[in-house]
Amino acid sequence: MRARRVLDLVPLVLVLAASALAAALAAEPAGRLDPARAWSSPSASSILGCGEAGVDLLPLVASAELRAIALAVAVALLGFSIGTPLGAAAALVRGRLERGVDRACDLVQAFPSFILALAVLSAVRVPSRVHIGAVFALTAWAPFARLALAQTRVLRDAAFVEAAVALGRGRAGVLFGHVVPNLLGVVAVQLGSTAAAIVVSEAALAFVGLGPRDGVSLGGVLDQGVAAMLRAPHVLVVGAVAVFVTSGAMLVAGRAAAQR
């Protein structure tokens, strides 16, 4: 079982290692322009080819992947640490709060969060990664809260929880001392799919023109690829494969938490 768990982490580690290596060994900083080589196909000097205004795709994609992974992990962990206690507390208190949180999770999960992100980001002149992360965090808590709520419904009647209550522990003590530690394994399963969804959403935002100001984003590469679909299809392929691989590696890594 342990070997399988380690195996699930391999794709993410490979993506991280390859991106870090490519970014560290790059002869030039990500995003340097050289119009003479604009849209040139993959060659020995630039392995993935060049894009708009001659930007070398390899260092660009490598840094974009690293930043996307950092953002996704940060937001997923934030959602995890807000959603888990919230869902557990709602199920412990029962009644109206439980129903309210349950329904709120339903709504937030089904809500067009992409449009919400567009709307909120329009309040800043040029979105930074912190802004983008904050907008994703607005909805990232919901799947964790929903899982924690469902799991706490089972746990709240368990003998050890009743014993803790009988011994006089307060609600917060029961919540953080007894319920939350028993939820972590189940709720952590969601980390991978939430992080994968954030990688994709960040790319989609940058694709429609709301990327971070430095332009280093997988969505930006896809945008270039669509603009030059006929002239330089390699740009589109590089961008699409990068989004696939990064989000897929996140999904697979999430399974490592599932096998207990």
Added chain:
Amino acid sequence: MNRSLRLLLGRAVEALLVVVGLASLVFFALRLLPGDPARLVLGDEASAGELARVRATLHLDEPLLAQYGRFLRGLFTLDLGDSFRRPGTAAMERVGAALLPTAELATVAVGLGATLGVGIAVLASGPWLPPGGRRWIDRALIAVAAAPLVAFAPVVTWALAARLRLVPLPGDPDAGAAGLLFAGALLALPLAAHVGRIARASLAEVARAPFLAVAGAKGARPLRVWVVHALPAVVGPIVTTVATQLGALLGGAVVLERMFERWGLGTLILEAYSTRDLPVLEGAVVAAGLLFVVAQALGTATLLVIDPRARSGRA
């Protein structure tokens, strides 16, 4: 009160709260986050006189609560003022014109996605395929459900429209129905995979139910057993899945509209964003929210009509 009516009323109140909540979020985000909205509109070089004029037009010089009251009133009377970039055109008029193409695209996508997903699930549940084939379908459903639209839609478009020229580019004004169908099919793929997975799991649950055995024993063919007898029993989870995927579908519609330069709510939101046309932006986001809650309510109503268990509260 009748349970169905109470449920629908509850959902309607909730829908109203969601739309007002979303609108308020946009309203306060634009006014309370650091940065002056008038400067966002005009840029850094604007003179004090110009800034004052914009503040007066957008009522930014009034107290926040008065602005909010005016905004809510405008929301309920569908009058958010004139488009800032096209004086003389009401913001809601532009939003209304953009709502139709997006609703069209989303409807085609939901129709195609639900049909395709249910079809695949029935095919994989009935006796037509060997076990190996079913396992492949299940794997393919998981893979497609996890595939990001923003990555595969451009590649598929490049292959089918640019290289093989099998389909027209949906942004092409001459593309017509074929273009709409192609864009709808791209948007429908992830939905079909989600619907397929849920329908497949639900059908597997009823597969051994006695009513299916009775239908078979009375001489019904497998297709009739699965489509006429089994499918209505699993409509609930299918409708719920479509409803939960609607948000993602609307987000996908924005991406596709941008990609194909097809006119719609997404292109309008992006245009209003880049030109900081605040009244249009607020209106368009609220319209997107409205589209979403109306579709959700339709889902609930459909479920109540089709499934008697939902009416009696047993589902």
